[in-house]
Amino acid sequence: MTNLSSILTASAANHPTKTALVAGDTEVDYATLDLFARMFAGALGDLGVAPGEHVALVLPNVPQFTVAYFGCHYAGNPVVPLNVLLTAEELACHLDDAQATVVVTWDLFLPAVEAATLGRPPGAAAAGNRTIIVAKADINDLSAPEGTHNLTALVAGATPIDHAHPTTPEDTAVILYTSGTTGRAKGAELTHANLLANAKVPHQLVGLGAETVALVALPLFHAFGMTVMHNAVLAVGGTLVLQPRFTASEAVALIERHRVTFFGGVPTMYVALLQLKAADLTTVKWCVSGGAPMPAEVMAGVEERFGVTLLEGYGLSETSPVVSFTVPELPRTAGSIGYAVPGVELALVDDAGRFVTTPDTRGEIAVRGNNVMKGYWRNPGATATAIVDGWFRTGDIGTFDVHGAYRIVDRKKDLIIRGGYNVYPREVEEVLHRHPAVAQAAVVGVPHARYGEDVKAVVTLKPGAAATPDDIITWAEPHLAAYKRPRIVEIRDALPVGPTGKVLKAALRTAA
Numbered sequence: 051m052t053n054l055s056s057i058l059t060a061s062a063a064n065h066p067t068k069t070a071l072v073a074g075d076t077e078v079d080y081a082t083l084d085l086f087a088r089m090f091a092g093a094l095g096d097l098g099v100a101p102g103e104h105v106a107l108v109l110p111n112v113p114q115f116t117v118a119y120f121g122c123h124y125a126g127n128p129v130v131p132l133n134v135l136l137t138a139e140e141l142a143c144h145l146d147d148a149q150a151t152v153v154v155t156w157d158l159f160l161p162a163v164e165a166a167t168l169g170r171p172p173g174a175a176a177a178g179n180r181t182i183i184v185a186k187a188d189i190n191d192l193s194a195p196e197g198t199h200n201l202t203a204l205v206a207g208a209t210p211i212d213h214a215h216p217t218t219p220e221d222t223a224v225i226l227y228t229s230g231t232t233g234r235a236k237g238a239e240l241t242h243a244n245l246l247a248n249a250k251v252p253h254q255l256v257g258l259g260a261e262t263v264a265l266v267a268l269p270l271f272h273a274f275g276m277t278v279m280h281n282a283v284l285a286v287g288g289t290l291v292l293q294p295r296f297t298a299s300e301a302v303a304l305i306e307r308h309r310v311t312f313f314g315g316v317p318t319m320y321v322a323l324l325q326l327k328a329a330d331l332t333t334v335k336w337c338v339s340g341g342a343p344m345p346a347e348v349m350a351g352v353e354e355r356f357g358v359t360l361l362e363g364y365g366l367s368e369t370s371p372v373v374s375f376t377v378p379e380l381p382r383t384a385g386s387i388g389y390a391v392p393g394v395e396l397a398l399v400d401d402a403g404r405f406v407t408t409p410d411t412r413g414e415i416a417v418r419g420n421n422v423m424k425g426y427w428r429n430p431g432a433t434a435t436a437i438v439d440g441w442f443r444t445g446d447i448g449t450f451d452v453h454g455a456y457r458i459v460d461r462k463k464d465l466i467i468r469g470g471y472n473v474y475p476r477e478v479e480e481v482l483h484r485h486p487a488v489a490q491a492a493v494v495g496v497p498h499a500r501y502g503e504d505v506k507a508v509v510t511l512k513p514g515a516a517a518t519p520d521d522i523i524t525w526a527e528p529h530l531a532a533y534k535r536p537r538i539v540e541i542r543d544a545l546p547v548g549p550t551g552k553v554l555k556a557a558l559r560t561a562a
Contacts, residue, residue, distance in 0.1 A: 106132055
């Protein structure tokens with residue numbers, strides 16, 4: 051039998067009294083966490099939820115997420131983690147597509163869940179009536195709104211199951227919805243084998259162990275947070291310090307208080323850390339970045355100021371998510387996403403479908419290995435388009451160097467074609483990040499009557515810095531070919547980002 055719950059089973063057996071989760075002043079040891087997860091599995095059975103039925107989680111980074119997540123795996127119920135910031139209409143669409151029969155939600159998000167499941171706000175899809183389980187911030191409050199169940203009360207009244215429900219390596223463990231930044235979200239079916247294999251990667255890279263203390267600021271409903279910061283650390287008996295909503299100042303306070311050794315974030319989080327006047331990260335041994343390309347200037351700034359090694363990774367929801375990582379013992383260059391992780395193959399495919407064999411030649415990144423999803427849930431057409439001859443086509447354009455390290459050039463769909471010339475936003479963004487006043491930069495294509503598209507940059511400035519759009523345009527001239535230069539620069543207080551900190555370029559295009 052292959053089941054993701056084996057992660058918790060093993061760590062509870064090996065480290066029963068060790069702290070598994072820290073949330074504020076609350077600490078939960080492995081034996082208690084495992085017991086609660088088994089009781090949650092029993093509670094699902096008491097509610098008449100059959101193995102194989104899908105359970106949606108609308109939960110922030112709180113202990114109840116981990117209890118419900120592993121409880122579902124113990125019970126043989128695939129988990130559907132959903133973005134807590136979704137509107138009622140968006141929730142209804144996801145719940146309907148996933149055919150979830152149960153929703154576990156934080157009380158703060160209950161109104162949206164109820165609107166999506168028990169009612170139908172204007173324009174919402176018909177999600178149908180579903181069992182709603184509410185987790186409350188006050189665990190002593192055992193009340194539940196009419197038509198719902200209280201999570202704590204359910205668990206307290208349930209009998210823990212002895213053994214995980216039998217599942218195979220190819221059974222679906224998680225349906226993870228893509229971010230939807232390039233179109234309507236699709237549900238990637240990740241198997242127990244996919245997620246177990248990918249949970250081993252961080253340990254293989256940096257030797258995580260029971261002494262590891264990880265700050266989990268990335269949302270657990272996202273692939274990066276779920277696998278790299280949650281599953282991987284629990285698999286080795288480490289401790290998770292949960293931060294429900296990232297702020298740089300609170301993150302530093304948690305790092306200092308709990309002597310955090312492992313931190314993972316997206317580039318915008320590292321930009322925020324660099325902007326703090328004082329930050330002590332001396333206990334941190336390893337930092338990892340993913341979710342979006344890391345600007346070279348930001349990486350250099352983090353390593354220089356905090357004295358840590360920052361490893362950049364690459365992955366997608368469809369790949370569980372880790373595909374590649376830079377590693378300490380191999381050549382590491384700024385902007386590189388490194389090398390394929392164990393069990394995974396990388397290749398580049400040109401527009402004619404041929405494999406690229408020459409270094410520094412662009413092609414679409416294709417992935418094959420133990421991390422690739424079994425397909426998109428109820429979407430065979432999209433699956434057939436995405437997985438060709440066993441290779442998952444990522445939609446990302448990349449190159450590899452003479453050492454075999456890969457680099458992301460751009461998203462295939464983000465490519466700007468100006469007057470017949472290809473402009474890769476990532477290249478322009480790297481240049482703009484070198485401007486002394488620029489904190490963040492995002493480049494998009496906007497319609498142009500003569501050239502088809504023109505290049506627009508949206509930037510934020512560093513605290514106390516000053517620059518005008520014309521200053522930035524002029525500064526870029528000697529660094530970029532004429533057709534690559536941004537002709538339009540907009541300065542904002544902040545860039546629009548999703549819940550994981552990824553810049554939402556679709557919103558920039560719309561605003562443009």
